[in-house]
Amino acid sequence: MLQTNFVNHTFENPLMNASGIHCMTVEEMKELANSKAGAYVTKSTTLKERAGNPSPRYVDVPLGSINSMGLPNLGIDYYLDYVSEAQTKTETPIFFSIAGMSVAENIEMLEKIQASDFHGVTELNLSCPNVPGKPQVAYDFDLTEETLEKIFAFFTKPLGIKLPPYFDLAHFDQMAAILNKYPLTYVNTINSVGNGLYIDVDKEQVVIKPKDGFGGLGGEYIKPTALANVRGFYTRLNPSIKIIGTGGIRNGQDAFEHLLCGATMLQIGTELHKEGPAIFERIASELEDIMEVKGYKSIDEFRGKLRSITD
Ligand code: RRO
Numbered sequence: 001m002l003q004t005n006f007v008n009h010t011f012e013n014p015l016m017n018a019s020g021i022h023c024m025t026v027e028e029m030k031e032l033a034n035s036k037a038g039a040y041v042t043k044s045t046t047l048k049e050r051a052g053n054p055s056p057r058y059v060d061v062p063l064g065s066i067n068s069m070g071l072p073n074l075g076i077d078y079y080l081d082y083v084s085e086a087q088t089k090t091e092t093p094i095f096f097s098i099a100g101m102s103v104a105e106n107i108e109m110l111e112k113i114q115a116s117d118f119h120g121v122t123e124l125n126l127s128c129p130n131v132p133g134k135p136q137v138a139y140d141f142d143l144t145e146e147t148l149e150k151i152f153a154f155f156t157k158p159l160g161i162k163l164p165p166y167f168d169l170a171h172f173d174q175m176a177a178i179l180n181k182y183p184l185t186y187v188n189t190i191n192s193v194g195n196g197l198y199i200d201v202d203k204e205q206v207v208i209k210p211k212d213g214f215g216g217l218g219g220e221y222i223k224p225t226a227l228a229n230v231r232g233f234y235t236r237l238n239p240s241i242k243i244i245g246t247g248g249i250r251n252g253q254d255a256f257e258h259l260l261c262g263a264t265m266l267q268i269g270t271e272l273h274k275e276g277p278a279i280f281e282r283i284a285s286e287l288e289d290i291m292e293v294k295g296y297k298s299i300d301e302f303r304g305k306l307r308s309i310t311d
Helices: 026-033 076-089 103-115 141-152 169-179 220-234 252-261 270-275 279-294
Strands: 004-006 009-011 015-017 058-061 064-067 095-098 121-125 159-163 186-189 193-197 214-218 242-246 265-268
Touching: 015 279, 026 076, 058 270, 064 220, 064 270, 076 095, 076 103, 095 103, 103 121, 103 141, 141 169, 169 220, 186 220, 193 220, 214 220, 220 242, 220 252, 242 252, 252 265, 252 279, 265 270, 265 279, 270 279
Parallel strands: 015 265, 095 121, 121 159, 159 186, 186 242, 242 265
Antiparallel strands: 004 009, 058 064, 064 214, 193 214
8 A cells, every 4th residue: 555666666665764863883774674664774974984973962852853963974885885785685775875075075975886786776965964164065056066967977876865954935946947957866855954952941051062052953843844845846846856755754644744745755763763663664554544544545646636725
């Protein structure tokens, strides 16, 4: 019932982790591989291992989460070694996330991926909000275009990009016009809502240490922004560019809403962090229940069919 076609493969269901959650180590990735998730993605990597920002750097709060991890990861070779071994045990494509600190670093990593035996899907993260002194690439339209131009001059494996939220329809128009020039496999929207501030009122203090408490928001706070970005890009991008919907998925209804806006795959971050990998079974069964009540036998019957008020 939840089967989903994406990159010439049929996934059991559209549910995945969001990069950064439960995918830093081989142990965590194996737990995702053994869970009911339809697919999974690795932690965004850089060429060299990074320790990231000082802790506390990720805090669950009542309506979601705030983080400023600062791109901690074990370096590209660690993740490439893992996926090249893991992909031989399954036909399901693995997603491989990269987040270089410069255009040159992204190109160097993509050259490594191109030359490797990895045959999954690469996700280029242009939206890390948490590296001090480094603005998000995807808020710079010229730099985004320059990056994609250089990449598609040589990269021939399936590639998607992870975007931050946009808040102005003119920005949706501008970004979609750029993305439509390239053979992207997908756009993943949204990364965390950058630079929120959560306060512990008893202590009169921030809750995370880096950047004086400023960090990316996830969870319930961000669902309406995520849905708007899924819808905004679904209605503007060439149909060949699929959408991965990320942001605020806590139950089957949230998943249904993302699919109705046009998402093909769905990623879960904050709520996976709260519940662990057992969440995939729960959300899959809640989504099936909703579809059954509504009489839908497949996701294709309602994907993207959100109605406007026309009378
Ligand atoms: O590691 C992080 O601080 C981080 C990254 Br790379 C990202 O893309 N999104 C996020 O919320 N945190």
